[in-house]
Amino acid sequence: MKQKSPGKELLYIKIANSLEQQISKDILKVGDKLPSIRMICRQHGVSMSTAQFAYYELEGKSLIESRPQSGYYVSNSFRxxxxxxxxxxxxxxxxxKTVTDIFENAFNNASEKSFTVFSRGVPAVALLPxxxxxxxxxxxxxSLPGGGTMYxxxxxxxxxxxQVARWSFNWKGNLAEKDILTTxxxxxxxxxCLMALTKRGDTIAVESPCFYGILQLAQSLGLKVLELPTSPQTGVDMDSLKKIVAKTKLAACLFVSNFNNPFGSLMPEENKKAAVKLLEQYNVPLIEDDLYGDLYFGxxxxxxxxxxxxxxxxxxxxSVSKTLAPAYRVGWVAPGKFMNEVMKIKLFHSLCSTPITHEVIGNFLETGRYEAHLRQLRRTLHANYLQYVRLIGESFPDGTKISRPQGGLSLWVELPKQIDSIELYNAxxxxxxxxxxxxxxxLQNQFNNCMRLSYGLEWNEQTAHGLKVLGKLAKAAL
Structure with missing residues (x-):
């Protein structure tokens, strides 16, 4: 970096101090977008380098953060x-173990149009193309034979x-069309995958907490579920995984390695490599749910x-259920060496997928529209996440803890121990x-004081009001 002249240093610090005052007085709030570098140049009559130095100064104080291809935003980390x-x-x-009736109740209430629905883990309709x-x-x-009515x-x-195979090169999957089965x-x-790999009474290992749909599915298949210690930052604890795999006969492991639902955790690359190597050593298949991998903030x-x-x-x-079209029911699996077994299960249970919706998504991927949509969706979700963090910090009880997702749709909130989140849910x-x-x-007696909030909603007055009301209810429950 070039040495700054005294005059330039005073000027960029003046600009930085002005913005810092606006941030400290909440004129610029957490999640707000700052003027572009070019706008700063026009407003203050300075060069690009001076404007950049001003933003570097604010970044160094953790007052702002940059987002790729989007600009600079007020950060939450200074609070x-x-x-x-x-x-x-x-x-x-x-x-x-049987899952309680709260699951069905939460799902049914999520369909009410008049509700502010923080429980639905999909993007709002307004965020979809x-x-x-x-x-x-x-x-x-x-274009389809018979207008899509044929098998x-x-x-x-x-x-x-x-197109899914082509997309896999984005995450170094290097799949071919023949490696993929649609669902x-x-x-x-x-x-x-579970039906192909397990039989009733077998044990599978999952992260804890784990998406309730997976838990319900496992119990419907008569499987024993072993929940593994999990970090809200880095995912499944590798030391625990090593011990469990060595002493327990597992039919399979099932992990959400990218932006786990509900923690939002992201397994580091070295952990992913180590997990694959470990499970291969013990001949344990790994079912990987990569539903949220495209919703990264980095x-x-x-x-x-x-x-x-x-x-x-x-x-x-x-699938594209969390990124593009939830009800189209377009998914896929790359089952590796278990292709024949999984394909037989599909034959027995559904015969074929839905041609029309699968053709639509194939075209959407082929034309490049998907990537353009994702860029905007990722920016919106990241902005929403920052707004949630700000309001939770302002409205929820002291002692509340929150996760730090680097992508996905889920924010995990841990309330003070004396608050029962099911009673809070009813309120x-x-x-x-x-x-x-x-x-x-x-499936165990844990997380009773925790909640998952989806930040896939539109950010508006109703959403902000809903978070404030939740905070008041939580404080009243103390």
Missing amino acids: KKMAMPEASRPVSTPVV IAKLNKGMLQAVR EPLQGNEKLRT AGCISAISY DKRPTCCKSYDESGMVLLCS AVSKKITFSPGRMFT
Whole structure:
């Protein structure tokens, strides 16, 4: 970096101090976008380098943060930093247990149009390219044999598989069209994998907390679920995984390595490599749910465990349900060496996928519209996350802890121990607000004071009001 002259130093510090005062007085709030470098140049009559030095000064104080291809935003890190939730500590005994009625209740309330729904882990309709999808639907009806009414090959829509294979190079998957089997969404892909790999009474290992849909699926198949200690930052604890794999007969492991739901954790690359190597050593298949990998906040897409799979023991499952079209039910699995087994399960349970919606998504990927949509969606979700953090810090009880997701849709909130999040949920429903109580994400007696909030909503007055009301209800529960 070039040495700054005294005059330039005073000028850039003056600009930085002016912006710092606006931030400290909440004129510029957490999550707000700052003027562009060019705008600073025009406003203050300074050079590009002077404007950049001003922003470097603010970055050095953790007052602002840059986002790739988006600009500079007011950061949350300069505020009193809220603590990270505790790593999970489930008991090391696999269990089969019935999930409580709160799950169905939360799901049903999530469909109420008048509710502020923090419990629905999908982007709001306003954040999706509905007009383009509708146009693609008409195109698919015209191009498919019989207007999409005919069965397609068992392995699935060829265009979709080709485009998913091409997309895999973004995360070093290097898949081919023949490696992929289409499914009716990601949970269908996971279901096929579990049925192909396990039998009733077998034990599988999952992260804890774990998406409740996976827990319900496992219990419906009569499987024992062993929950592994998990960090809200780096995912499954590798030391615990090593001990469990060495002493327990596992039929499979099932991990969400990128932006776990609900923690939002991201397994580091070295952990992904180590997990693949460890499980291969013990001949334990890994079902990897990569539903959120495309929703990263950083400058590059994270790799998957599948990226390091050389033996075919990783079965990668994904879909566009959390990024593009939730109800289209377009998913896929790259089952590695288990392709034949998984394909048979698909044959027995669904025969074929839905041709029209799969053709639409294949076209959407082929034309490059998907990447353009994702760029905007990622910016919106990151901005939403920062707004949530700000309001939770202002409105929720002292001692509240929050996760630090680097992508995805889920924010994990740990409330003071004396607050029961199911009782809080019932109080929130009376105010037409829903969230996901922490108890939904485990088969054990834990996370009773926790909640998952989705930041996939539109950020508006209703969303902000909903968070403030939740904070008041939480304080009243103390």
